Amino acid sequence: MDDEPDVDVIVVGGGPAGACAALVAARAGLSTVLLERGPFPGSKNMYGGVVYPRILDRLIPNWWETAPIQRWVTRRSTMVLTDTQALTVDYRTEAWGKPPYNGATAYRPDFDHWLAGHAEAAGAQLVCDTTAVGLLRGASGRIVGVRTDRPGGDLRARVVIACDGVNSFLAKEAGLFEHTDAKHYTLGVKETLALPKEVIDERFGVRGREGVDIEMIGCTSGVNGGGFLYTNLDSVAVGVVLKLPKLAAQQLRPEEIIARMKRHPAIAPLIEGADLKEYSAHLIPEAGLAMMPKMTTDGMLVAGDAAALCLAAGIWLEGVNFAMASGMYAGEAVVEAVRNGDVGVEGLAGYQRRLSETFVLKDHRRLRRAPEIVLSDRVQHLYPAMVAGIAERMFQVDNPAPKPRLRTILKQERKRVGIRRRDLARDGLDGLRTFG
Amino acid sequence: MIAACVKWVAGVPEPGDERFAGISAADQAAVELALRHGASMGDDVVVVTAGPPAAERALREALAAGATRAVRVDLPADATSSDVATALAGVVGDAAFVWCGDYSTDRGSGSVPAFLAAERSARQALGAVAVDLADGATISVTRRLDGGRREVSTVSAPAVVSVEGAVARLRRAGLAGVLAARTAPIEVRRPAVVVPDVAAIVHAYRPRARTLPPPHGSTLDRLRELTDAAAAPAHGETVHLDPADAADRILTALRAWSYLT
Ligand SMILES: Cc1cc2nc3c(=O)[nH]c(=O)nc-3n(C[C@H](O)[C@H](O)[C@H](O)COP(=O)(O)OP(=O)(O)OC[C@H]3O[C@@H](n4cnc5c(N)ncnc54)[C@H](O)[C@@H]3O)c2cc1C
Numbered sequence: 159m160d161d162e163p164d165v166d167v168i169v170v171g172g173g174p175a176g177a178c179a180a181l182v183a184a185r186a187g188l189s190t191v192l193l194e195r196g197p198f199p200g201s202k203n204m205y206g207g208v209v210y211p212r213i214l215d216r217l218i219p220n221w222w223e224t225a226p227i228q229r230w231v232t233r234r235s236t237m238v239l240t241d242t243q244a245l246t247v248d249y250r251t252e253a254w255g256k257p258p259y260n261g262a263t264a265y266r267p268d269f270d271h272w273l274a275g276h277a278e279a280a281g282a283q284l285v286c287d288t289t290a291v292g293l294l295r296g297a298s299g300r301i302v303g304v305r306t307d308r309p310g311g312d313l314r315a316r317v318v319i320a321c322d323g324v325n326s327f328l329a330k331e332a333g334l335f336e337h338t339d340a341k342h343y344t345l346g347v348k349e350t351l352a353l354p355k356e357v358i359d360e361r362f363g364v365r366g367r368e369g370v371d372i373e374m375i376g377c378t379s380g381v382n383g384g385g386f387l388y389t390n391l392d393s394v395a396v397g398v399v400l401k402l403p404k405l406a407a408q409q410l411r412p413e414e415i416i417a418r419m420k421r422h423p424a425i426a427p428l429i430e431g432a433d434l435k436e437y438s439a440h441l442i443p444e445a446g447l448a449m450m451p452k453m454t455t456d457g458m459l460v461a462g463d464a465a466a467l468c469l470a471a472g473i474w475l476e477g478v479n480f481a482m483a484s485g486m487y488a489g490e491a492v493v494e495a496v497r498n499g500d501v502g503v504e505g506l507a508g509y510q511r512r513l514s515e516t517f518v519l520k521d522h523r524r525l526r527r528a529p530e531i532v533l534s535d536r537v538q539h540l541y542p543a544m545v546a547g548i549a550e551r552m553f554q555v556d557n558p559a560p561k562p563r564l565r566t567i568l569k570q571e572r573k574r575v576g577i578r579r580r581d582l583a584r585d586g587l588d589g590l591r592t593f594g
Numbered sequence: 595m596i597a598a599c600v601k602w603v604a605g606v607p608e609p610g611d612e613r614f615a616g617i618s619a620a621d622q623a624a625v626e627l628a629l630r631h632g633a634s635m636g637d638d639v640v641v642v643t644a645g646p647p648a649a650e651r652a653l654r655e656a657l658a659a660g661a662t663r664a665v666r667v668d669l670p671a672d673a674t675s676s677d678v679a680t681a682l683a684g685v686v687g688d689a690a691f692v693w694c695g696d697y698s699t700d701r702g703s704g705s706v707p708a709f710l711a712a713e714r715s716a717r718q719a720l721g722a723v724a725v726d727l728a729d730g731a732t733i734s735v736t737r738r739l740d741g742g743r744r745e746v747s748t749v750s751a752p753a754v755v756s757v758e759g760a761v762a763r764l765r766r767a768g769l770a771g772v773l774a775a776r777t778a779p780i781e782v783r784r785p786a787v788v789v790p791d792v793a794a795i796v797h798a799y800r801p802r803a804r805t806l807p808p809p810h811g812s813t814l815d816r817l818r819e820l821t822d823a824a825a826a827p828a829h830g831e832t833v834h835l836d837p838a839d840a841a842d843r844i845l846t847a848l849r850a851w852s853y854l855t
Contacts, residue, residue: 164773191773198613271613285772310768 165189166496168304168315169282170290170328172199174478175462175485176321177273181217182489183319184282188496191313192274192282193306195289200270203323204438206348207263207388207395208371210479215258217486218276222259226268228390229369230254231261233362236473237424239376239385243546244424255368263369263388263395273482290322293331293458300502301332301457317492317501318458321485324441326464334451334460340402342445344383344470344533347412348397349420351432355392361428362389373473375532376542377419381408382533384472385419387428394429396420399442399475401533412439442477444470444533447526453513454506461488467513469521471528480518487512527592536585540575547571597689598628598641598656599682599710601698602649604671617652618702619759620695625656626762627725627755628693635730638662640689644669644681650780658767658775665781679709681785687714690751691733696721696758707756717753724855725761736855744852 169180172194180192196202208231214221233250254260278284294303294312303314320328324343329335362370374385383400398415405412419425443449443466450466453459461467462481469476491509495501513519531537551567572582600621605611625641632639641656643649644667653664667681686692694707704720711718723744724736732750739745749755809816835843848854
């Protein structure tokens with residue numbers, strides 16, 4: 159028959175979501191093909207640089223012994239910047255520098271390649287240099303496979319798991335996205351700058367494999383967004399995340415925004431003398447719940463960035479862990495569905511259930527308003543100046559004038575910057591509700 | 595039988611890193627020509643590599659693209675060119691034509707095809723920039739000469755031909771081929787143990803240092819002197835034509851000087 163499957167499962171995309179989906183399916187004994195358009199998994203992938211692999215405890219015990227990690231994040235800083243000021247909240251702990259660890263910097267061509275290697279070892283057939291260009295549908299309209307860009311490129315399967323990343327053509331073709339809107343996306347751009355390891359250790363106050371993760375706000379030349387700086391072993395990643403409509407309206411080039419951020423007095427000394435090794439850019443599905451598609455249709459599931467599961471909420475920029483987890487849950491649901499002989503929406507319902515019961519959707523629900531708050535005009539353009547102004551006046555000694563009261567400073571700074579008391583109270587409450 | 599010989603190089607610039615491993619564009623062109631040649635003659639195409647097990651990936655890619663059979667001769671990556679040629683000759687002994695790339699991604703001296711031709715007492719046409727398979731039994735091979743000239747030779751079996759990367763582009767393997775090649779059998783042969791002639795290589799020849807006068811003249815002049823660019827006939831000519839005729843004139847000249855065919 160025409161619809162007879164060649165394999166049980168096709169996973170499209172060899173990123174973290176696809177690798178975990180294929181790993182789970184193959185390990186359960188399903189014949190699994192993992193399609194990747196690049197020459198190897200990770201070759202086309204970029205991100206800021208910090209991955210939180212805790213979820214891998216379930217798939218790869220002691221993953222930290224073999225994962226291609228650059229540095230373990232033992233310092234996390236959040237910086238609020240104006241053109242001339244910087245207020246930093248800095249936290250460091252020894253605990254994150256030893257097993258079972260917390261976050262780590264890693265290069266995606268290393269990390270994704272390593273993770274997909276586990277899927278291959280479990281029996282998944284990795285096919286690189288191959289792009290899925292469309293979906294195959296059976297007589298009932300059910301999705302029964304994908305068309306690839308190779309000659310004779312149709313491949314049929316019981317289930318397709320689309321892990322093809324942000325702006326997923328497969329999810330769109332399957333009709334899972336009701337609408338897409340540029341305002342739901344941010345553009346992430348990043349420079350990788352080479353510096354000798356000793357220089358990084360010295361400038362960032364770390365040793366051995368310890369690393370630093372800095373998130374910034376107020377450093378994006380008036381375009382709503384944020385910045386980051388992460389340390390690898392002998393390079394640092396410096397980048398910004400920019401709201402698309404604002405970027406378009408401001409007519410600024412993203413590389414110019416990075417260049418300005420690099421000239422900031424608080425950043426420049428950290429990266430002085432570094433060699434530019436790589437410039438990369440990628441879209442981020444920023445809006446979380448507000449943009450999520452339906453997760454399943456008959457014969458297909460969607461996971462990772464393709465399902466807009468990236469958590470991009472201000473000081474959190476976590477996509478890889480959400481991709482790995484959703485890929486894993488998609489894999490589990492598919493194994494269940496194939497065993498039960500029902501790969502329709504009903505049969506695949508285990509996927510949505512798993513997402514809802516775990517951090518994947520719980521975090522998204524709790525932080526549903528976070529992207530909007532963090533990227534709002536006041537948080538972006540007014541609060542950094544107010545907060546930095548307060549800090550400056552608190553620590554400034556104006557003898558013979560006596561020290562002003564904090565309450566007075568707050569009021570004066572709020573007025574100077576131009577924030578209404580009512581808005582401040584409302585934003586404070588909103589922030590507390592979301593992040594509290 | 596038509597054969598293609600390829601050299602798999604384990605990771606440039608990171609040795610041992612499979613992400614950067616593979617065969618050169620020239621070797622890929624050799625595989626493509628072998629496939630076309632085999633198809634035109636209705637003959638089997640065997641693809642051979644001398645190398646470690648990891649090199650089988652290159653063979654699988656050739657199988658996916660349509661090669662009939664694949665053989666790996668188990669040799670360490672640092673075997674000398676003549677040992678590699680001996681090992682390959684043992685496999686491609688009765689092939690009418692053996693296609694090779696004229697450089698690999700590491701050493702790239704292109705000596706293996708020459709050794710191989712000598713080993714088999716076959717004809718050799720090395721460094722082809724264009725190939726015409728004609729009737730298949732006798733092919734025509736274009737090679738570079740100095741001064742932008744070309745040499746066209748007619749080559750019949752048995753022959754070893756090495757080609758540059760631009761001669762042909764390896765076809766895109768079909769999906770079914772790629773999937774089937776993953777588990778296709780690959781014949782592994784173990785050559786007799788090669789004992790390198792240590793005595794012959796340990797005493798490297800060291801010429802005595804000699805003082806040379808510092809270089810004179812401009813770098814460009816010295817480059818002209820070293821290459822024989824100066825000896826090439828002067829083609830200079832000034833013409834005044836309208837654009838369309840000028841374009842025709844340029845094309846005619848480029849053809850006459852063998853820059854275009
Ligand atoms: C600038 C920036 C900074 C970020 N920083 C962080 C961070 O610090 N930490 C963090 O956790 N996350 C971060 N993220 C988010 C993170 O990168 C993503 O959430 C994550 O990569 C999603 O994984 P995925 O597997 O869903 O998709 P991807 O990683 O995008 O993988 C998709 C894969 O599918 C392949 N593919 C796509 N289409 C096809 C097709 N049609 N056929 C075959 N293959 C296809 C691609 O080549 C790719 O390998 C950042 C993102 C950006 C852009």
